[in-house]
Amino acid sequence: MLEPPERIEPCFFEDGMPHRIADLAVELQRAAGTLGQGLHPDAAQELADFVRMMNCYYSNLIEGHNTRPRDIERALRGAEVDPERRPLALEARAHVVVQREIDAQWIQGAMPSPTSSAFLQWAHRRFYEEMPEEFRVVEHPDGTRTPIVPGQFRDTGDSEIEVGRHQPPSSERVGAFMDYFSWRFGTAEKHASRYIVAIASAHHRLNYVHPFPDGNGRVSRLMSHAMAHKAGIGGNGLWSVSRGLARGLREASEYKRMMDHADSPRQGDRDGRGNLSLKALEEFCEWFLAVMLDQIRFASSVFDLERLNDRYRALVKDVVDDRHAPDLISTVLRHGALDRGDAPLVLRVSERTARNTLRRLVDVGFLQSRSPKTPVRIAFPLDYRERLFPNLFADADINAPEPPDVSVFSRP
Incomplete structure (x- = not known):
């Protein structure tokens, strides 16, 4: 039929x-x-x-x-x-x-x-x-x-x-x-x-x-x-x-x-x-x-930008031994990219100090760049995924809303 x-x-x-x-x-x-x-x-x-x-x-x-x-x-x-x-x-x-x-x-x-x-x-x-x-x-x-x-x-x-x-x-x-x-x-x-x-x-x-x-x-x-x-x-x-x-x-x-x-x-x-x-x-x-x-x-x-910024700053503070690093990561996160020459102005430090901060963040993978002279961009290293994005791949605490109140899921 x-x-x-x-x-x-x-x-x-x-x-x-x-x-x-x-x-x-x-x-x-x-x-x-x-x-x-x-x-x-x-x-x-x-x-x-x-x-x-x-x-x-x-x-x-x-x-x-x-x-x-x-x-x-x-x-x-x-x-x-x-x-x-x-x-x-x-x-x-x-x-x-x-x-x-x-x-x-x-x-x-x-x-x-x-x-x-x-x-x-x-x-x-x-x-x-x-x-x-x-x-x-x-x-x-x-x-x-x-x-x-x-x-x-x-x-x-x-x-x-x-x-x-x-x-x-x-x-x-x-x-x-x-x-x-x-x-x-x-x-x-x-x-x-x-x-x-x-x-x-x-x-x-x-x-x-x-x-x-x-x-x-x-x-x-x-x-x-x-x-x-x-x-x-x-x-x-x-x-x-x-x-x-x-x-x-x-x-x-x-x-x-x-x-x-x-x-x-x-x-x-x-x-x-x-x-x-x-x-x-x-x-x-x-x-x-x-x-x-x-x-x-x-x-x-x-x-959420503000929460992500807070988590990223806390992570950088724990991982990178550089008190200027959290401020630089916040700037790049908010603006997407940063010319290397602008880092001293953002941090209000000498060129050498800014260069060292940039190098440390690039070395650990928090910032990325196509070459040593091109602008730096934000990166989200997989090794730190649970610190940056709790609960993406496994259970962890995060301030997220409760699921919608739908009782359908319990039906046969």
Whole structure:
């Protein structure tokens, strides 16, 4: 029997947006609009690259791959990584590379519709082109292995798959489903609030279709990142949806539980008119948007200029034996870059003293420069990440707001 693409319905709330979801969409716009306020663009750009690494760390963690941040950083530099950890590090590097390209497309105004088949196939292709060979195969229950063709949807030659209790559309129907998916979610791009909600519903529905033999979860998270840009809540790349999905609002198991919950079929005449449960979609969207808001609020706290300045000054005071160093780091943080010749004026010291302070900060990695004569720019050394940005990769105390009060995460 022919499988109709309408099987992914409902995709939106045609009879009116639920109030709590509408309120979350408005709050997301407000919170994202103030994220990174006061940061110099150069400092924000440096932080955004740091967040990309965090994003790939958590995206890998969702897949059960625990990659050390230090290994990710080494892989990005092309440095040697321990052979046992190298494949995971290269997998993480692939994610960062693709996200950088997505961000560059957005900045240049060249990013296509994130829910289009063309964009999704491009993201999958670029991801697997960068992947190590050992992760470019699908292992089947019978022990056989099938190579993954980068960017190619499942087709008639692929084995059928199951995802938990969910049976995705058959391989021969994936093309039709993706045409419908692209059209359906593309229609939401002209409406800001509706498109913010579409970030949540498209995330689930793409995984429901499961268009690729493997890599669907990673592609869906990259798609959500791109959609956040398109919806105007990207926050200059200073927050990560993957961190929120990996951690949940209260516990890490929420993401998989809520994805499974959104697979639920329609429960009677009062549960919408589509194949899937409208109530389950509402609960999933409310949870997903609350996770996004939680992450934007967290990022606003950790990247708040005044708090970051205080933490950086305290760190420099502990690490660098130079009483002028905290003042210089504050100046560069606030202004993004500093000509070396201006350091004596900023510190009100002799040229020799200023030169020594600059050298100490560059040597320890707090400042960076293309050459000994070019301006210095702020840097955020990975070795001090927990002092500068508590709780990015591990639990630590930071003055961040409580997660939004959403009880959906506890539902089956």
